[in-house]
Amino acid sequence: MITEAVREVREFSRRAGIDKKRILVLFSGGKDSSLTLYLLRKAGLNVSALTFFHRWSWEEPLRWAMGFTQELGVEHYLVDITDGLLREVTGRKGPVCINCKKVMLWNAKWFALNNGFDVLAKGDNANDKVIGALLDQCEGDIRLCGLPRMGIPFFRPLIKYTAEEIEALAEEAGIRPYRMYEHSRRRQWREGCPLQYIDREEIVTPALMDLTYQVNVEVSGLARKRRIRMSVRVPSFEVMCWGCDGEILREVREIISKFGGNEGEASARKT
Incomplete structure (x- = not known):
């Protein structure tokens, strides 16, 4: 399965014209983003990782993520968003996650544009696809969304894979992220902060x-x-x-x- 997944990423990247572009993966250290980074790296693409953290982030998964990118030989950027998160959430009602994702998305856009990246990549899978969501408002193949509002295209190589298929792919690739044993919202490992x-x-x-x-x-x-x-x-x-x-x-x-x-x-x- 993993060999076929790498081949599909390589062939799609060539057809879409992003095989020579600089790609920045939004890398949380979870299974989806880790598999995304792994596939792009194995497909021979010019890929780097970007991880956001704040003072309430889990420490152990961040250390694991740093070791993972080192093993892959991938350039890894770490950005502290504590101040921006505080400005966005203080005084508002929960949940915090909605506002945190907003902070991360716009920080990712400007980080990419200011550092010479051509494409942002995310680990969204088929189970994450919500009708009406920003990244589903794109024409053609939903794996690559050129969004004028963002000013930079998004590449989602896992968007056609189910959560179960991703579990199998990650297992075959030997990707086993550090777990905090959170309850999460579903039985699948969907940890956050x-x-x-x-x-x-x-x-x-x-x-x-x-x-x-x-x-x-x-x-x-x-x-x-x-x-x-x-x-x-x-x-x-x-x-x-x-x-x-x-x-x-x-x-x-x-x-x-x-x-x-x-x-x-x-x-x-x-x-």
Whole structure:
């Protein structure tokens, strides 16, 4: 499968005229963006990686991502978006992710244009395709979108692959990103950053962002040790877990109590 995927990327790039262009991959260190970077590199394209982080980002996946690009021999840029994220989210209601993606997208555009890149690449797959989304408003093959509004085309080499196919491709390529054992929104590994667990409709403040990070760093340590998937919403302290038992829930409630959460009132959603 992986050999065929590399061949398809190489042939499509030639047909689309981007095989000689400088391509910048928006690289989170997750499975989709890692596979995108891997395929483009193996296809012989001129590719670099761009990773955004902020002071609430997971540290371990960032270190893994840096090691991955080093192994591939790919130039890797790291950009701190803490200040821009604070300006965008402070005083607004959650979820933070919508505004964070906006910050990253526009920073990626200007970083690419100011540093001589011709194309931005993303790890979107077939399960991410939402009708009406910005990148689906493109003519022709949806793998390459030339968007006048952005001023730079987007290349999505995985957009026709399902999440299950990507799992198989990544496994064949030996791509195993570092996991924080987050609960996530689906059973597939869709990890992000701790700030996604700020309660909806909550007014976002730097103190709330700090608390959400601190709680979930400790909870992820327990989840990794127990090999289950778990996260905690803040400030409600709702426990979300795939595979929890009573003993694990008691342990997580002990963690919550250290941060001012009421052990007796903290709700648990076992899924």
